[in-house]
Amino acid sequence: MVASVENTSSSPAAERSTRRSRRVLLVWGLLVVAANLRASLTGVGPLLDRVQADLALAPAVAGLLNALPLLAFAVLSPMVPGLAARCGPERLLGVALVVLALGIAVRWVPAGSGLFAGTVLIGAGIAVGNVLLPSLIKRDFPARVGMLTSAYATVMGGVAAVASGVAVPISRLAPGGWRTALGCWIVLALVAVVLWFPQVRGPRRAPAAVRNHRLPWGSGLAWAVTAFMGLQSLGFYVVVTWLPQVLQDSGTSAVAAGWLLFLFQAVAVLTSLVVPAALRWARDQRALAATSSAVLLAGYLGLLVAPGWALLWSVVLGLGGGACLVLALAFLGLRAHDATAAGALSAMAQSIGYLLAAVGPVVFGQLHTVGSGWQAPIVLVCVTAACQVVVAVVAGRGTVRPAHRACDRGGR
Incomplete structure (x- = not known):
């Protein structure tokens, strides 16, 4: 009898401990997944000149190496909620x-x-x-969207920064050259597969975001969030693809250019750590988003008028870019009233947004080929950053209404 009472009394505590362990394992799984979302892409930029030389690629074709993933984002993102509804987000x-x-x-x-x-x-x-990370965070940690979004953006950006910094040294030291520098990230991907496996084996639990996955095409606010996502992504992928070559043409060595790209991303990671505090303090995000976008614009203008100050502009671009990335990701949850809207808004913003971003590296490279210089391409990103400042004022406030409401006017 006593043993029975003790087992009964300890059962709730054991259940709480089990739930806590599962949530900790889920957070670690999400963070390791986030670590894989940029590293295999950002290592390409510092090696692009070698890839071009070895494969005899034109600059516009070389730009496709970072544009192709963005096109994949654009094509597949709208399909993700439906696919997750069929097989479960964890399994997908x-x-x-x-x-x-x-x-x-x-x-x-x-x-x-x-x-x-x-x-x-x-x-x-x-x-x-x-698409799935913002939805899963909104579902399982609705009170900590800003903090966990910042955490996964920090991990994602930190690993991406390391990938940029070590790309050239690995290509010079390891057998296989640049192919090994790009291929070594399979280790991190396999680690993520192993750590995520417990979530795949768990009970199927589809979030609301995949049960009702109509996208909010009629919402003006959703389009503003989408534009903000696309414009900041366009700038990021142009920088990680072409900044090393821009700097090398200004007299910087290949190794130094790679580390300046690392610096850009390292500063962005540090900046992303302070954004959650700003999100908690501000009534809305309009001023923060517009200011961060203006800092990006200042960095691009600096590269245009004084490219010799590459160290300074790498820091400035990191300051603006880190804040804009966290804000773009946070908007997917902050502008949504529940997990349903977060999943739908995430799919829409990342589909159209990354389609816009995919144009950036290709057009940037093509403008350089046509004009035989970097002035025209840099003017292009200055214009996109100026547009981002305007869009930020709209995307930083309001709530996207459910897509099934015919009266949706984009926000409340």
Whole structure:
């Protein structure tokens, strides 16, 4: 009898401990997934000149190496909520991680076709993670959206920064050169597969975001969030793709250019750590988003008028870019009234937003080819940053109404 009473009294405590352990494991799984969402992409920029030389690629074609994943994001993002409704978001994310690891392996194949095919697979895997992470955070941690969004953005940006910084040294020291520098990230992808496996084996639990996944195409606020996501992503991928070559043409060595790209991303990571405090303090995010976008604009203008001050502009771009990335991701939850809206808004913003971003690296490279200089391409990103300042004022406030409401006018 006494043993029975003790077992009964300890059962709630044991259940709480189990739930806490599962939540901790879930947070770690989400963070390791986030660590894989940029590293296999940001390592390309510092190596782009070597890839071009080895494969005899034109600058516009080389720009496709970072544009292809963005196109995959654009095509697949609207499909993710429906796919998650069928097989469960945890299982879908597990499959995406396997596809990501496969893409990294294929990109290691010593042929140009393997490089591009692997890049498409990498983009497909990352697209699923991009859409599902905000939805899962909104579902399982609705009171901590800002904090966990900042945490996963920090991890994502930190690992991406390391990938940029070590790309050239690895390519020079390791057998296989730049292919090994790009392919070594398969280790991190496999770690994510293993850590996420307990979530795949768990009971299927589809969030509301995938049970009702109509996208808010009629919402003006949703379009503002989408534009903000797209414009800041366009700037980010232009920088990680072309900044090393812009700096090298200004007299910077290849190794130094790679580390300046690392500095840009490291500053962005540090900046992302302070954004949650600003989110808690501010009544809305209009001023913060507009100011962060203006800082980005200042960095681009600096590269245009004084490219010799590369260290300063790398820091300035990191300050603006880190804040804008966290804000773009946080808007997916902050502008949504529940997990349903968060999933739908995430799919819409990342589909159209990354389609816009995909144009950036290709057009940037093409403008350089046509004009034989970097002035015209940098003017392009100055214009996009100026547009982002305007969009930020709209995207920083309000709530997207459910897509099924015919009277939706974009916000409350």
